[in-house]
Amino acid sequence: MTRAGSPETWLITGGAGFIGSNFVLAARERGAARVVNLDLLTYAGNLKNLAALADDPDHLFVRGDIADRELVGRLLQEHQPRAVVHFAAESHVDRSIYGPQAFLETNVMGTFHLLEAVRRYWDGLPPPRQQDFRFLHISTDEVYGSLAPEDPAFAETTPYAPNSPYAASKAASDHLVRACRHTYGLPTLITNCSNNHGPFQFPEKLIPLMILNALKGKPLPIYGDGLNVRDWLYVTDHCEALRLVLAQGRVGETYNIGGNCEKTNLEVVGTLCAILDELFPDSPHRPHARLITFIKDRPGHDRRYAIDAGKISRELGWQPRESFESGLSKTVRWYVDHPEWVASVESGEYREWLELHYGRG
Numbered sequence: 001m002t003r004a005g006s007p008e009t010w011l012i013t014g015g016a017g018f019i020g021s022n023f024v025l026a027a028r029e030r031g032a033a034r035v036v037n038l039d040l041l042t043y044a045g046n047l048k049n050l051a052a053l054a055d056d057p058d059h060l061f062v063r064g065d066i067a068d069r070e071l072v073g074r075l076l077q078e079h080q081p082r083a084v085v086h087f088a089a090e091s092h093v094d095r096s097i098y099g100p101q102a103f104l105e106t107n108v109m110g111t112f113h114l115l116e117a118v119r120r121y122w123d124g125l126p127p128p129r130q131q132d133f134r135f136l137h138i139s140t141d142e143v144y145g146s147l148a149p150e151d152p153a154f155a156e157t158t159p160y161a162p163n164s165p166y167a168a169s170k171a172a173s174d175h176l177v178r179a180c181r182h183t184y185g186l187p188t189l190i191t192n193c194s195n196n197h198g199p200f201q202f203p204e205k206l207i208p209l210m211i212l213n214a215l216k217g218k219p220l221p222i223y224g225d226g227l228n229v230r231d232w233l234y235v236t237d238h239c240e241a242l243r244l245v246l247a248q249g250r251v252g253e254t255y256n257i258g259g260n261c262e263k264t265n266l267e268v269v270g271t272l273c274a275i276l277d278e279l280f281p282d283s284p285h286r287p288h289a290r291l292i293t294f295i296k297d298r299p300g301h302d303r304r305y306a307i308d309a310g311k312i313s314r315e316l317g318w319q320p321r322e323s324f325e326s327g328l329s330k331t332v333r334w335y336v337d338h339p340e341w342v343a344s345v346e347s348g349e350y351r352e353w354l355e356l357h358y359g360r361g
């Protein structure tokens with residue numbers, strides 16, 4: 001709550017994307033804050049994710065670019081947020097391999113411009129509000145590079161070694177946030193999280209892609225030998241960790257967030273096939289695992305990521321609520337139960353709606 005007793009305001013960037021929309025929906029459901037949601041609505045942003053908030057007077061959606069300092073400055077002055085929660089990014093590793101420039105523009109320069117606008121706003125706040133202010137930067141475990149099978153999991157002290165253009169751009173943005181803390185004193189927090197899954201994830205990413213292909217009996221393409229290992233976390237567990245970091249995290253610190261749940265890609269796809277087999281005993285595509293096919297590996301594909309989430313657990317008492325299996329069952333069910341969302345994304349209908357309302361982006 002703010003000093004006046006009314007809910008505080010958060011400026012959230014990228015709140016129409018996968019994790020951002022889950023975070024915004026949960027924040028509003030809990031009445032945790034008024035939300036000003038700044039999102040450019042790239043292909044990954046989808047206002048349908050926020051349909052439940054259509055009549056919510058405490059959710060203000062603004063279509064705009066984090067790199068637009070004037071717009072961000074205006075929003076900050078007008079809404080006087082207590083926190084900025086920064087999700088907006090280009091987020092797909094494969095896209096970064098074939099078109100890295102957008103990743104540098106958004107993740108590096110976009111974050112830089114956002115920080116400049118936030119710094120100006122923060123400089124002008126009275127000291128108690130300066131102390132209260134937080135800039136929470138959402139990042140990824142990919143900044144730490146790749147692990148060998150016996151290596152210990154990534155800790156907050158693991159040196160950065162990004163291997164893809166996506167990871168490099170996120171690493172650069174983390175460094176800019178860190179520098180802003182050390183140079184100017186901005187009260188920042190950084191989180192580095194492992195792979196998320198759950199509702200509203202754009203179906204270019206592994207888990208929704210596999211669910212939707214399997215439901216249609218299409219091949220399930222797995223890179224290389226399928227033995228690349230990732231740590232997986234259900235998105236609402238990530239959002240809960242972020243709320244905790246925002247409320248109680250030590251200023252200037254980084255917190256790693258993960259599900260303590262290392263799985264090979266083959267295990268992930270095998271488990272979701274088994275869930276589908278159970279859900280659809282009469283499906284002609286059963287056993288769905290028959291649909292698995294191996295394709296040429298992604299260039300520079302990191303072999304293994306693993307997160308040591310001990311710090312956030314010790315300091316803030318966070319633990320994931322979902323196991324891999326319980327979270328994955330929820331994710332599969334969500335895609336099965338939301339065919340209209342899936343159809344609008346697959347057909348591009350959500351883009352047409354966007355163009356109608358906002359013109360071509």
Ligand SMILES: NC(=O)c1ccc[n+]([C@@H]2O[C@H](COP(=O)([O-])OP(=O)(O)OC[C@H]3O[C@@H](n4cnc5c(N)ncnc54)[C@H](O)[C@@H]3O)[C@@H](O)[C@H]2O)c1
Nearest residue numbers: 014016017018019040041042044045065066088089195196
């Ligand atoms: N998805 C994961 O598994 C994962 C894991 C760890 C960290 N992260 C990080 O979490 C954040 C959110 O990831 P996600 O999977 O929800 O991404 P996403 O691609 O689903 O969403 C990104 C959102 O940012 C918006 N956006 C892009 N460029 C913008 C700009 N210039 N100005 C304003 N908005 C812009 C898009 O329209 C979209 O709504 C990212 O910073 C990502 O690096 C993601």
